[in-house]
């Protein structure tokens with residue numbers, strides 16, 4: 001009698017441990033509401049694969065403006081690949097209408113500053129504790145606004161991430177407006193030009209006094225991007241080149257048609273690789289350094305009035321304060337307002 005009640009007590013204890021470790025249903029996208037302090041109201045979604053590794057890695061996958069956790073879960077392969085490799089995916093979701101990320105306020109651009117970056121970092125800490133994840137294998141990635149946040153996460157929480165991979169973002173701090181969820185069109189249009197030292201200082205200032213390791217960075221950007229202008233590839237490369245002590249404009253290797261035809265890979269060293277569709281010239285490009293001449297290179301294309309006669313491609317910008325490009329969209333897409341500064345063909 002006594003023995004069996006102890007046994008059932010132990011069983012109950014065992015069961016409660018098991019359920020503590022299994023907070024969500026596996027192999028489907030699940031919301032987590034109790035991940036800890038959430039100063040900026042970001043929503044947390046998680047994908048825990050059926051075949052969870054013993055000490056799983058974590059990928060934080062961050063959606064674009066107008067996106068959601070669910071859209072990014074469905075539109076990328078991270079969850080699918082999690083079943084092969086056993087890692088966990090965290091999909092944060094922006095709390096703002098238009099679902100861009102706050103990459104513009106002092107709070108979000110500061111380590112433990114109480115902004116979106118802080119909430120996302122708390123999701124990572126929660127997941128490490130809850131699933132016994134490997135704190136040395138935490139990665140961050142994202143597209144467009146999510147790529148901007150990827151750079152911000154790498155700058156504000158360098159101790160947390162082994163690597164970051166950004167698709168069509170801007171340098172950390174480039175979107176600064178001093179307001180929450182602002183839109184900096186000077187930056188988006190590629191007019192925020194700085195030296196690599198200035199950009200590196202922007203990173204250092206987001207976590208003053210930090211001297212530890214920093215995540216390796218992989219930066220992707222298409223050269224036909226009319227929403228987040230391709231100059232932002234160059235500025236982002238300058239930023240991380242500065243942080244890692246490489247010289248922007250002097251990659252160790254320039255590999256044409258890699259990883260795919262029409263793309264060029266710039267390998268600065270083990271900590272920084274950039275991939276863009278920009279055309280490579282056979283000579284001369286090695287001398288285009290981030291010297292002071294760069295700062296005066298304002299974009300030549302400050303075009304005239306808003307152009308109703310042309311059409312923007314899918315995902316392209318089609319309106320917003322300061323926008324002077326096409327205001328119509330290629331069929332079947334329509335121009336949808338994301339916020340005062342940005343309308344997009346969706």
Ligand SMILES: *[C@@H]1O[C@H](CO)[C@@H](O)[C@H](O)[C@H]1NC(C)=O
Pocket residue numbers: 174175176177178183184185186187192
């Ligand atoms: C955008 O950033 C630039 C500098 O990088 C700054 O001069 C400008 O005031 C910012 N724009 C807004 C709307 O705050």
Ligand SMILES: *[C@@H]1O[C@H](CO)[C@@H](O)[C@H](O)[C@H]1NC(C)=O
Pocket residue numbers: 233234266276278279280288
């Ligand atoms: C930006 O970077 C690409 C790739 O390195 C290069 O081809 C292009 O000339 C750079 N643009 C400027 C304005 O420096």
